[in-house]
Each structure stands twice: as C-alpha cells, then as structure tokens.
Amino acid sequence: MLSPAFLSQLRKLLPDHCVLHAREDLVPFESDGLSAYRNTPDVVALPENESQVAAILRLCHANQVAVVARGAGTGLAAGALPVDGAVLLVLSKLNQIRHIDPLARTATVQPGVRNLAISEAAAVHGLYYAPDPSSQIACSIGGNVAENSGGVHCLKYGLTVHNILKLRAWTIDGQLLEIGNDTLDSPGYDLLALMTGSEGMLAVITEVTVKLLPRPQRAQVVLAAFDDVAKAGAAVGNIIAAGVIPAGLEMMDRLAIQAAEAFVHAGYPLDCEALLLCEVDGVNEEVSDDIFTVHEVLAASGAIEIHTAESEEQRLRFWAGRKAAFPAVGRLAPDYYCMDGTIPRAQLPHVLRRISEMSLEFGLAVANVFHAGDGNLHPLILFDANQPGELHQAEAFGSKILELCVEAGGTITGEHGVGLEKINQMCAQFATPELTRFHEVKAAFDPDKLLNPGKAVPELHRCAEWGAMHIHGGQLPHPELPRF
Amino acid sequence: MLDTFIDRIRAAHAEGSPLILQGGGSKTFYGNADEGEVLSTRALTGIVDYQPKELVLTARAGTPLAEIEAALAERNQMLAFEPPHFGGAATLGGSIATGLSGPRRPYAGAARDFVLGVRMIDGTGQPLRFGGQVIKNVAGYDVSRLMAGALGTLGLITEVSLKVLPKPAAETTLQFELDETAAIENMNRWAGQPLPLSATSWHAGLLTVRLSGAESAVHAAQARLGGEWLHDAAAFWQRLRDQATPFFDKRPLWRLAVKPTTPPLNLGSAEWIEWGGAVRWLASDLPAATLRDAAKTAGGHAALFRGTAPVDGAFAPLAPALLTLHRNLKQRFDPKGILNRGRLHPEF
Numbered sequence: 001m002l003s004p005a006f007l008s009q010l011r012k013l014l015p016d017h018c019v020l021h022a023r024e025d026l027v028p029f030e031s032d033g034l035s036a037y038r039n040t041p042d043v044v045a046l047p048e049n050e051s052q053v054a055a056i057l058r059l060c061h062a063n064q065v066a067v068v069a070r071g072a073g074t075g076l077a078a079g080a081l082p083v084d085g086a087v088l089l090v091l092s093k094l095n096q097i098r099h100i101d102p103l104a105r106t107a108t109v110q111p112g113v114r115n116l117a118i119s120e121a122a123a124v125h126g127l128y129y130a131p132d133p134s135s136q137i138a139c140s141i142g143g144n145v146a147e148n149s150g151g152v153h154c155l156k157y158g159l160t161v162h163n164i165l166k167l168r169a170w171t172i173d174g175q176l177l178e179i180g181n182d183t184l185d186s187p188g189y190d191l192l193a194l195m196t197g198s199e200g201m202l203a204v205i206t207e208v209t210v211k212l213l214p215r216p217q218r219a220q221v222v223l224a225a226f227d228d229v230a231k232a233g234a235a236v237g238n239i240i241a242a243g244v245i246p247a248g249l250e251m252m253d254r255l256a257i258q259a260a261e262a263f264v265h266a267g268y269p270l271d272c273e274a275l276l277l278c279e280v281d282g283v284n285e286e287v288s289d290d291i292f293t294v295h296e297v298l299a300a301s302g303a304i305e306i307h308t309a310e311s312e313e314q315r316l317r318f319w320a321g322r323k324a325a326f327p328a329v330g331r332l333a334p335d336y337y338c339m340d341g342t343i344p345r346a347q348l349p350h351v352l353r354r355i356s357e358m359s360l361e362f363g364l365a366v367a368n369v370f371h372a373g374d375g376n377l378h379p380l381i382l383f384d385a386n387q388p389g390e391l392h393q394a395e396a397f398g399s400k401i402l403e404l405c406v407e408a409g410g411t412i413t414g415e416h417g418v419g420l421e422k423i424n425q426m427c428a429q430f431a432t433p434e435l436t437r438f439h440e441v442k443a444a445f446d447p448d449k450l451l452n453p454g455k456a457v458p459e460l461h462r463c464a465e466w467g468a469m470h471i472h473g474g475q476l477p478h479p480e481l482p483r484f
Numbered sequence: 485m486l487d488t489f490i491d492r493i494r495a496a497h498a499e500g501s502p503l504i505l506q507g508g509g510s511k512t513f514y515g516n517a518d519e520g521e522v523l524s525t526r527a528l529t530g531i532v533d534y535q536p537k538e539l540v541l542t543a544r545a546g547t548p549l550a551e552i553e554a555a556l557a558e559r560n561q562m563l564a565f566e567p568p569h570f571g572g573a574a575t576l577g578g579s580i581a582t583g584l585s586g587p588r589r590p591y592a593g594a595a596r597d598f599v600l601g602v603r604m605i606d607g608t609g610q611p612l613r614f615g616g617q618v619i620k621n622v623a624g625y626d627v628s629r630l631m632a633g634a635l636g637t638l639g640l641i642t643e644v645s646l647k648v649l650p651k652p653a654a655e656t657t658l659q660f661e662l663d664e665t666a667a668i669e670n671m672n673r674w675a676g677q678p679l680p681l682s683a684t685s686w687h688a689g690l691l692t693v694r695l696s697g698a699e700s701a702v703h704a705a706q707a708r709l710g711g712e713w714l715h716d717a718a719a720f721w722q723r724l725r726d727q728a729t730p731f732f733d734k735r736p737l738w739r740l741a742v743k744p745t746t747p748p749l750n751l752g753s754a755e756w757i758e759w760g761g762a763v764r765w766l767a768s769d770l771p772a773a774t775l776r777d778a779a780k781t782a783g784g785h786a787a788l789f790r791g792t793a794p795v796d797g798a799f800a801p802l803a804p805a806l807l808t809l810h811r812n813l814k815q816r817f818d819p820k821g822i823l824n825r826g827r828l829h830p831e832f
Contacts, residue, residue: 102676103673104672104745125676147622158597161629175805176805178803178806182742182743182782182784183743183785185583187787188799189810189813190634191809194630198625215678241559243650245649283697283705285700285703286701289698289699344540374618374620375619376620409616410616411616411621413621413623418622422623426623429623430624433612434624437606437817440816444809444812444816457625
C-alpha cells in the first residue's frame with residue numbers, strides 16, 4: 001500500500017486527471033495483453049510530458065517506491081503487470097510524433113506513439129518503419145523498444161534493435177540518458193542494445209528516434225501446401241539456401257489452417273498438414289526473379305499445391321488468413337494460451353512431434369503458427385478457463401513447450417519477452433553465473449531494484465525452488481544454490 | 485583449451501595484473517594504448533558449427549576472418565557487415581570486440597546487428613554464455629551485443645554465433661563526377677528510394693556507388709542512375725574496407741561519424757566520405773576539441789582512428805550520466821580492471 005503522504009506528493013506533480021486512484025479507474029490497468037495475470041494497481045500516473053516523468057521517478061526514488069512502466073498494454077508476457085505498492089507509470093499520453101526527416105530517413109517520436117502511426121506518418125515520403133508486430137495497430141513504440149519487438153518481416157528487416165538510432169531515457173533517480181545519436185554508432189558501450197528488450201527494468205524511455213526505410217516497390221506472395229510438416233520445414237531451409245531472404249515466411253499447421261479458413265475464407269487448401277506463405281519484396285525485377293526461384297524450390301521440396309497471388313487483393317486475402325489465425329483459433333475454444341519459443345529450424349519436425357504428444361498427455365489441443373523464417377514458434381494451447389484446473393494445465397503444458405525449445409537449442413521467448421509469465425523458464429535457459437550478471441546489469445542502472453521489480457530475471461532462490469520441482473535426467477538444475 | 489584462458493584470467497584477477505587481449509593484432513592501433521601482458525586468442529580457432537540453411541555460423545574467437553569467409557563463400561554466403569581485415573590477420577573475436585564494419589554497413593547492418601550469441605570469460609575468470617544460435621531471442625538482457633564494440637573491456641570473447649546472409653547474385657559499381665554537396669545529397673536521396681544500394685563512397689570529386697541484388701534489379705538500377713561503370717570494383721571496395729589507399733596513411737586520421745545529411749564540414753583538409761554520408765574520414769591536425777565539436781554539432785561524434793590519441797582518449801568523452809553507467813558495468817564484469825585497461829576509456 002502506498003502511503004497517503006506519498007500519494008498527495010504524487011498528485012502535486014500532475015494535473016488531477018493524470019492520477020487515477022479510484023477503484024473503477026484502476027481496473028482497466030490490472031493486466032496487459034496476457035489477461036490470465038491480473039493485479040489492480042495502487043495508483044496509475046499518466047504524465048503528459050517528459051518533465052513530469054522525471055519528477056515522478058525522482059519522487060519514487062526518494063520514497064523508495066517501485067515503478068512499473070506501461071505503454072499501450074498489448075504485451076503478452078505480463079511485463080506490465082502492476083506490482084503491489086508500486087506506481088503504474090502509463091506513457092500513453094506521450095503520443096506526439098516530434099519530427100520526421102525524410103532525407104535522413106528518421107522519425108523522432110514519443111514512446112506512446114503507435115507502431116503503425118509511424119509508418120502512416122512516413123508514407124507521404126515513400127518511407128515506413130519496418131518492424132511490424134501483429135499488434136502494430138495498437139502497440140506503442142516505447143513498448144516495442146522495451147520488448148525488442150519483431151514481427152512478420154524481421155528475418156529480412158530485423159527486430160526493433162536493428163531499427164532504432166537514439167533514445168531519451170530516465171534513470172530511476174531522474175537522470176537523463178541520451179543513448180545513441182543521429183549517426184550509425186556511438187562511443188562507448190552499446191547501451192542502445194542493452195536498453196532494447198530490457199522490459200522496463202533499466203530506465204524509462206521518453207523519446208525514440210527510429211530508422212525509416214523506402215517502401216518496397218512491390219510485394220508478392222506464394223502459398224504452398226504440404227502433406228507433411230517436415231517437408232514444409234525443409235522447404236523453408238531450401239528457399240534460404242537458394243539465396244532468397246523472404247520478407248515474410250510463415251507456416252501454419254492443420255488445426256490453424258482449418259480455423260483460419262473457416263473464419264476468413266482466405267482460399268487455403270484444407271486437405272494438407274502444413275501451409276507456407278512466402279512473401280518476397282523489393283525492386284520490381286528482383287521480386288519477379290525471386291518468385292520464380294521460390295516457386296521452383298517449393299515444387300522440388302514436395303509441395304502438393306502452389307499458388308502465387310495473382311492480384312494485390314488475393315495477396316491480402318492470403319495474408320488475412322494468417323493474420324487472423326489467433327482470433328480464428330480463439331473460436332475453437334473459450335480460451336487460448338499463446339507461447340513464444342524459438343528453435344533452430346532443423347528441429348521443427350522433432351519439436352512439433354513432441355508438442356503433439358504432449359497435447360495428448362495434457363488433454364489440450366494445440367494449433368501451431370510459426371514465423372518459419374526465423375524459427376519463432378507460436379503454439380496456441382486451447383483450453384476453457386471456466387473448467388476447474390484447465391488454466392493450470394495450459395500453463396503447465398506451456399512451460400513444457402518452452403523447456404522443449406531450450407532443449408532443442410532454442411530460447412523461451414523469441415519476441416514477447418519474459419515478463420512475469422516466463423520467469424521460471426529463465427531458470428531453464430540460463431545458469432546461475434549468467435543470471436547473476438543480469439542482476440548486476442540491472443544494478444548498474446537501478447541498484448535499489450525499483451524499476452519493474454520481480455520481472456524478466458528471476459531471483460536465484462526462485463530458480464532453486466523451481467529447480468527442485470524440475471529434475472531433468474537425474475541432474476538437479478542450479479545444484480550450487482541453497483535449498484530450503 | 486578454454487581452461488587455460490580461464491586459469492590465466494583468474495590468476496590475473498587474483499594478482500590485479502592487467503592483460504591485453506589480442507587476436508590477429510590487425511587492429512592494435514584502434515583505441516587508446518593499453519597495458520599489460522598479451523593474452524592471445526590465436527590458439528582458439530575453428531568453426532564450431534555452420535548451418536547455411538539456418539543462416540547461422542558459430543566459430544571460436546581466434547578463427548581468422550579469412551577462414552570464415554572462405555567457408556561461407558563455398559555455400560554462397562557472406563558476413564554482411566563486411567568486416568575490415570586491415571592487413572590480413574584479422575580474427576572473428578577481434579572483429580566483434582572492436583565492432584568495426586565495412587562499406588556495406590549502412591545498408592545491411594553493423595557487426596553488432598549480426599551477433600546472435602557469445603561465449604566469454606569475464607574479468608573474474610568466470611565463463612559465461614549469452615544469446616544463442618537463433619535469430620530471435622529476447623530472454624535476458626542483450627549482453628552479447630553489449631560485447632560488440634566493448635573492446636574486450638568487459639570480457640574475453642571466446643566464441644561467437646553470427647547471422648550470415650546469402651551473397652547477392654549480382655554486383656556492379658558506378659561512378660559519378662560530383663562535388664561534395666551534391667554527392668552527400670544523392671547518397672541520402674537514393675537511400676530513400678527502392679534501390680539496391682550496398683555501398684557508397686565520395687573522395688576527390690568522385691561519388692562511387694555499389695549496387696547488389698538480383699541481376700535484373702542491379703541492371704534496372706544501373707539504367708536508372710547512369711554513371712560510369714567501374715572496372716575492378718571488388719578491389720576498390722576491398723581497399724576502402726581495409727584502408728589500403730594512400731589517403732588512409734596520413735596521421736592523425738580522424739573518423740567523424742555524423743548525421744548522414746550533414747553538409748560538407750569544410751574543416752580545411754581532404755576528406756573521404758563513406759556510409760551514405762554518415763562517416764567522414766579526415767586527416768587533420770586541428771585540435772581534438774574542434775573536431776569533436778564539429779561532429780557533435782552534426783549529431784554524432786569524432787574518434788581519433790589512427791595516430792596518437794589526445795590525453796582525454798581516442799573516443800569522444802561520455803556525458804556524466806553515461807560515464808557512470810560505463811563505470812558501473814565495467815565494475816561488475818571486471819572488478820579489478822584487468823582487461824584491456826584504458827583501451828576504451830582512459831579511466832578504465
């Protein structure tokens with residue numbers, strides 16, 4: 001609980017309408033995009049300018065009150081879940097596009113600006129911002145930096161970390177950090193990389209300068225159906241080995257295909273085990289050459305059907321099915337739980353086989369949607385939260401999937417972040433020395449652990465407790481840790 | 485093998501005696517002078533894993549770049565950041581530790597952009613592993629990218645996993661006689677259009693532009709841009725990458741990184757412009773403060789690249805808040821300050 005004295009000081013820093021403390025005003029902020037995790041915040045602060053952000057941080061630091069930063073609240077890992085006794089610092093009112101420089105190809109924006117709004121504002125110059133998380137219509141750039149968001153196009157155009165130049169950020173004691181600059185590198189350590197994906201644990205971002213790219217002249221998509229997921233997986237590697245880096249390369253399994261087709265009638269073949277969507281973009285001539293190559297490779301890889309979109313309308317329809325895959329799967333069951341592991345692509349057949357075996361063990365169906373180009377797998381576990389124990393089963397199943405990804409040489413999160421959701425799986429991914437260094441990186445910025453406490457990096461005792469429950473192959477993880 | 489390095493660093497940590505981390509020694513000129521005994525990674529060689537279909541290569545730090553590039557070329561792939569070799573002995577570890585990239589950098593990305601994971605030994609002798617061998621990974625802080633450009637001051641890199649890319653099917657280089665102002669404008673204007681640019685350079689009235697991609701795309705761009713076709717272009721870009729032309733022999737050689745649209749700096753000495761206007765090489769005797777102010781005003785920073793560093797160091801001084809973070813990070817990864825002492829910053 002925050003003290004009345006603290007709250008009254010907080011209210012002095014902001015106009016009345018920028019501090020929410022009535023129960024009914026706080027409810028909308030009790031979860032982010034992962035609604036299975038909820039906690040009503042003690043107070044919500046909605047600053048309208050940078051100096052208010054700095055003042056709030058200084059006040060919290062002086063009173064040793066924790067701060068959880070939040071953007072649009074579309075995150076899928078409970079990274080913006082309110083923490084008891086903390087201020088929820090919502091940056092959505094900082095929503096101005098400060099400046100677009102078409103010749104230098106940059107946009108300088110406040111953190112609450114929506115991802116898609118940047119591309120919309122840059123369109124008049126023939127430019128766009130490349131990272132396109134599926135929530136791009138709603139998610140904000142500050143959150144994108146905090147999570148190092150990816151998207152369908154990141155195999156070719158990179159993640160957030162590859163597409164930003166400069167940040168203004170504030171430490172918990174209210175000092176301004178100007179990280180990066182208007183050129184392509186900076187003296188000293190790469191703090192821009194360290195800040196990107198740091199989940200609000202190091203500093204609070206108040207301005208981002210992003211790179212803009214020229215809009216490709218043309219984009220073209222090929223759809224291919226396979227009677228075997230292993231063949232579809234191999235086709236992905238074959239396309240890349242042929243020297244083509246597709247702008248997007250997506251795979252769906254049978255259940256996902258059928259759900260998507262029933263929902264949006266994208267024109268997908270239904271009698272197949274896997275579907276690939278391969279989009280190439282670029283200069284007109286290059287797209288024609290690449291489409292030819294992709295078509296040949298898909299045929300040689302055993303595709304049972306191949307369709308090149310013959311019009312822009314058909315291209316968008318092919319994509320509509322993929323983009324609607326999550327809500328489409330959502331029609332199959334009252335609830336679904338989206339996982340986010342990354343694996344080396346060669347491991348795909350093995351991983352999918354294990355997931356389907358586990359699906360039987362847990363008694364919960366799974367649809368698989370896969371950013372195949374970069375190995376980022378999104379299994380969607382279907383369940384019914386109203387059935388006692390099913391949410392717990394779904395979470396247990398999800399944990400097993402993430403541990404499977406680590407065993408296969410991959411990672412527990414490709415683009416959604418750790419947040420609170422995957423904090424236990426961090427113990428599977430990293431050993432004690434690495435986790436210790438993560439805590440030390442945090443301490444270099446925020447020694448009092450006031451920014452987003454309890455998220456992203458587990459305390460070592462937590463790994464000890466978790467490890468006691470997960471003895472794998474007779475080996476106790478983190479054997480050096482004391483156990484109580 | 486790794487144990488030898490761990491033991492050596494543990495001993496140095498215990499004694500507080502500084503070490504100079506070195507690969508092929510091709511970039512010893514870069515950064516401030518450091519002190520201590522040389523710890524060479526030259527014995528730590530070999531490609532550990534290369535999966536062309538995954539676009540991922542993992543190699544030990546002392547592996548020569550030439551060996552890696554030859555293995556990639558066999559599968560028609562490349563290191564897209566085009567790392568400089570500076571005389572031939574460059575290693576993978578040194579390339580990542582310095583974070584230096586070549587002419588393709590503004591169009592394909594920097595060394596740090598391609599780092600997927602590292603194995604390292606910190607300044608206490610603790611072996612650590614960050615990142616991995618997959619392209620998307622947001623678990624934990626991005627310590628592997630932090631190692632890129634840290635000049636070995638946070639740890640000895642022992643192994644690196646990188647994203648690699650297919651070689652473009654076709655490349656051609658065009659030259660245009662243009663003054664500096666027009667060249668800078670064209671570099672920026674063209675970069676904002678869907679053209680397959682992969683390198684740009686301007687020096688002594690000549691703008692040189694490389695196009696890379698599908699053959700048809702390169703031809704179409706060539707037809708659109710005009711210019712003179714440059715014979716022996718591969719050698720031109722390699723000499724620029726490795727600074728193997730007489731221009732780069734002058735001392736002191738300054739690197740001014742600026743906002744790419746910055747008009748001519750007019751600092752009174754010959755210039756070589758790269759990276760779409762974002763880097764201006766200058767052989768200049770002007771005071772460090774003058775050059776740094778000019779670069780800072782232009783949105784960037786100036787570094788003494790070759791020659792004797794000014795007393796406050798080769799690199800632009802850090803703002804106080806950033807310097808505090810640097811000190812804190814250095815203290816956590818190398819508490820006794822034994823790794824490449826002073827190389828990145830005179831203080832540590």
